Amino acid sequence: MRGLFIAFVAFLHSVSLYAGDGSVSSPFTVEEALSKKNNNMLCYVSGYIVGEYVNYSNNKHFYNMAPPFEGTSTYLIADMPFEYRLEKCVTVQLGATNTDICNLDEYPMYWNKKLLLQGNLSLFQTLSGIKNLKDFVLPEQPLEDETVYWNIFEDFEAKDGYKPISGNMYGGGVFYGEDNAIPWVFEGAALGETGKDAKWGGASAHLRLTESTSGSPGSIYIKEDKSNGIGYIRFWAAFYDTDKKGRIAVYISGDQGKSWECVASGLTPEKTLKEFQVLVNRPGNYRVKIAKSENSSDGVNIDNIRISDYLRPASIIRSEKDDTFCVSVNDGILSLSFTDKAEALDIYTINGSLVFSIKDCVKNISIPLLPGAYIIRSGSCIRKIIL
Structure with a gap:
């Protein structure tokens, strides 16, 4: 049975999309x-x-x-x-x-x-x-x-914003952003302002190790809880100068930084700044940490961090047309009921990967999906859901 299901999914992937x-x-x-x-x-x-x-x-x-x-x-x-x-x-x-x-x-x-x-x-x-x-x-x-839900942005450009707490360049410090933004704590990190640092403007965060060439992986994290939960975390990252070994992980903490849960790991920067996006979608009060995930002395630059609010799960966030189909979710099964027979149905991940496609859709259809955010398209109707 499982083999038939895999073959069916493979067939659906092979169905070409309607071409304009x-x-x-x-x-x-x-x-x-x-x-x-x-x-x-x-x-x-x-x-x-x-x-x-x-x-x-x-x-x-x-x-x-x-x-x-x-x-x-x-x-x-x-x-x-x-x-x-x-x-x-x-x-x-x-x-x-x-x-x-x-x-x-x-x-x-x-x-x-x-x-x-x-x-x-x-x-x-x-x-x-x-x-x-x-x-x-x-x-x-x-x-x-929807921009009002993105209430944390940090570009590390504030003048005199970084206050070191150690004589060691990578010993730690606190960065106080502009407009009363949540401060960022630096551990094994410093403000990257040199010509070798990858940055959008005049500065970025430069992560290394707590003892410069030894110690624990460098990190930056917000010093206070963010209310309204966490939806997406976006940031830019690149290798420092000619370094190549740095890897990045993202963590969240719901207990004021006493413990940290990894929500993304092994993110690989490039020589030039590359944007990363992590979908967390947790309600409540959280702190966010971005850290190196290995112990090499190679440096990594982080810049332009954006964090959005929690998105309500198991609900339709946007609907361009309400009378085309109804959506329900139960135990990982997405069920769609169409008011009329649909010509085609496409389901994508939030990053644009096609996970399900069928040209001649029946009036009622059930599809098993992993937890995550999806875009459903049928004709001119598009809906975004989170399972």
Whole structure:
């Protein structure tokens, strides 16, 4: 029986997704737009506004996939909400007229909402983009501002924010962020301000060992509890200078730092800054720690940390249309009931990996799924759930 189920799942994975033709009634997905290789085609594309593109300097892309936003003239859109991988996105140059009414700094309610637009598929700052907008259909009002749930952001840029508590550079200290942010405790870590430190602006956290070349792995953690639980933890990381051995783990503590639970381990940085996302989704009061997960003396830089609030589980977080299907969950089985026979059904992880797909869907269907966050798509209806 198990073998038949595995074969059935493999068959579903092999079923191709419905392909758009670039018209207003059948727009390209972002994935389909990326496949056109910037051929200057004038077409319609539909995707979620997942962030903003900021700048390209020294062969490096600067962009924000989570608040706070700067309010630039270029969107990043993707097929999945909460996408954080730049290679899964296309840029959208809004133009002077649209920038004033659409940028995410002044209009954060557009973040993670769906957009329909028409323009030319063209290269932008070495990235696939959409230029010369001809049609631009914003998400309908009213819209929920999801940026308010991201209430911890630290970029280590505050002047004189780091107060060392030891003569040893990596002996420890406390970083006091701007705007009364929660302070970060440094252990086996220091403020990385040199030309060898990977950083977005003037500084990042530089994790090493508590005795510089020996001792326990370096870490940084918030000094006080975060209320409203923890949803996502996002941060950027890179190797220090020419180091290559550093690995990263993420921990949470529900007892004011007396004990720590590992929620992600073995995260591997790269030579340049790379963004990581960890879904925790716990209610309550927690502290967060980011640490090296091995005892080498190689350094790791951490920057631009963002932490969102707890997302209510076993519930529909967003629904673009309420009368297409109903969702229920019981003992790891996702059950869908359609008001009419659905033409197709696709289920993705929050990171965009397809886990279930079927073209001709029956009216009622049950699917076993592991705990996690998923996107369900059937026609024009898209829902996000957490099991």
